[in-house]
Amino acid sequence: MYSVLILDDEEPLREAIRILGSWDMLGITHIYEATDGEEGLALLREHRIDLAMIDMKMPGMDGSEFLRRLEKDYPDVLSVVISGYNDFEYTRQAIRSHALDYLLKPVNRHSLNDVLQRAVEELNLRRKKAEELLRRGRTLNVSLPKLRENVYLSIVRRSFNESREADTLAMIGASGESPKLHAGVSLRLLNLDRVRRGRFYGDTGLLHAAIANVIQDCAPEGMDCFGFADPASHREMIVVCHLPNVSDNGAEEQLEYRIESYLRKLLPTLDRLFGLRTIAGYGAGSTVIAELADSYEQARRTVGEMNLLKLGELGYGIVAAKVCEARPGIGTGATLPESIAFAAAWARVAAAAQSGAPAQAQRIAEDAIVELKAGGYLALEEAQRLLFETEATNGDAEEGDLVDASQWERRITEAVEQCCRRARQADRTGASFHISDIRAYIDRHYFEEIKISMFTEKYFLSREYLMKLFKQEYGVGIHEYMQKLRMEKARVLLGEETLKIQEISDMLGYNDKNYFSKAFRNYYGVSPSEYRSGAGERING
Known part of the structure; x- marks a missing residue:
């Protein structure tokens, strides 16, 4: 209880x-x-x-x-x-x-x-x-308000038959003797979980009912605003705005202006009353009720394309806008190159976690986040998709609160930590450890930065014990073995005349060509260039 x-x-x-x-x-x-x-x-x-x-x-x-x-x-x-x-x-x-x-x-x-x-x-x-x-709240949601919700939902879902339901439209006030302008608004509830848990005892329906009341109460004089929860997404409220078309000249501009003013009042009111962070987008107005579906889709798309990196700059979210901020050169709905790179980086994160290298996994994730943010634009919808995919690798993906970029980063970091924990737990229940496991890992990952701590964390053994055990088994220390393996690979690659010294350095995991050349000379007594020019025959002999 x-x-x-x-x-x-x-x-x-x-x-x-x-x-x-x-x-x-x-x-x-x-x-x-x-x-x-x-x-x-x-x-x-x-x-x-x-x-x-x-x-x-x-x-x-x-x-x-x-x-x-x-x-x-x-x-x-x-x-x-x-x-x-x-x-x-x-x-x-x-x-x-x-x-x-x-x-x-x-x-x-x-x-x-x-x-x-x-x-x-x-x-x-x-x-x-x-x-x-x-x-x-449930009593308020029956009868006429519930009828309005069902009708508007069927309109935005494009399942409403206007010719057969003309009387219903009149009953809910969506039609009449004078034409009306209709526009759709999408209201995204960014911190729904926190507010629902902290203020509404975990009851989502009660929270939605409270928001719907505020949506109606904040409507300016002369404009009707009706809101209800989207059954497909409990984090979204659909708002339908009606304005009597008293004049053909400038009616749409007047509706746009009034919706902007309305949302500038609504969003901070929700923050003040409930601590609810929200963002909103709205679509174009039309006198044709069926085109409310187009207006709503435009509004929802606008919200999804808002820049996550700039959310949270204002206390209650951001000011609503009809046209969202778009990154130059990127079309609507297009996947950014940075997002593609991030998805690829996450595959390397998972591989590092499975290999028992949590520090490396964390480093890869941090670098990917920095690269993703460098472009200055990350659509909210895209951020949620990437977050869902990363958390899904741990089997616990869910659409949680996402207020700003810092919270997104925290959830990504938590996903990395969870991935590493799951890998360690799997290792504990797997086969027993043998020193050949470390040698096999080095053979596969010699071109990466390998630290002894990666193995101490994975196998829960001391650094001194691992190094002693490796030398007893193979006659050389772990660092000496890695150096020997890289130098042997370097000799093979230098035999490929089409490869440049810089390319070979990169393939072996050296960040600096000069450092690679120095390491090669210290090991073999000649530089990589001298080895290619003929000294390699003496070394091979």
Whole structure:
């Protein structure tokens, strides 16, 4: 029924709380534990937590900082402060963060269960209020508003028959004696998960109903605005705008101006009321109701092509625009070269993770992100597609919140870390380790930067032990073996007269031709050019 997070770096205290708490009697079914603030935030992102019990003295992120983060990002999570130090500063921070209570160590059974009882009573009261709000929201969504939603949805999906449903159009106010201009708006909810969890108890329907009410309330005088959730995407609200066509001259320009003004009011209002970050696009107006589908498609395309790298520059998202920012020289819907390169880079990330090289995988991903951002443009739709594909490699892809470029980068980085963790777990359950595995890896990847730490992390063995074991088996150290293999490959490649010294240097993984030449001379006593000119016969002999 309810869930609790115990945040303390001391295992005995966490165990004592688990033993002393009357969890079943209070209806608390899930108990999560974390040893530091970062781990606690990760659990809050992953699970629905109702009550957090927080130790104030922890390494890294302490209880005070965690309380501030909790108040900012998860305001509906109740908190109880636990500390072995009767410090007024901790008490003051607990008061500032609206903590339910402050308990001193060692925690006793009576005090603990008294706090838990009051927490459950508060949660029950909140749930009752939420259910009442939900009931009211569902009541508002029946009858005429629900009919309007169904009709407009069928129009934008191009399944509405205007000739047979003329009376229905009149009933919902979409037609009449004087013609009306109709335009579609696409409203993208960028941080829906956070708002739904923090403000609406995880109920998406209740959030959509609240947004629909604000959409209608913000409509300017003389223009009708009706919004509803897209059944195909819970992160989008479809808004239909109507304006009486009082004059043929400049009517479309007037509609465009009024929609822009309307959205400039609507977006910050949603941010102020719910903390909801949104972006919006709108299409051209028309007096033909069937062309509302074209207007909506234009609006949705506009949102998808907005530049993710510039989102978040304003507090509530960005100002809506009829024509989205487009990168010069790139057509609508085209895949950018940087996106293609990023997809290729991700294949190398996965390969590095599978090979037990997490540092290399992270480096490849970071370089790919820098290259992708260098163009200055990344369409929101394209960013979401790339994110979905990277997370899909771990089997847990989902359309999560995406507010700005920094959040996109964090999710990519988390996908890399998850990919590496899965690879390590697979290794633990696989065949036993043999030193020949390292030699085989070097034979396949001699042209890459190989560090001993790659193998220590993969096989959970010390650096000294691995190097000693390798030398015992093959008579040379790991670094000496890599050097020997590269030099032997260099001799073979120098025999190909069509290859330039620079090309051979690149193929062997040397970033600098001069460094390659120096390494070759130190190893064989002649330069690569001298080897080609005849000295190679002496070396081969």
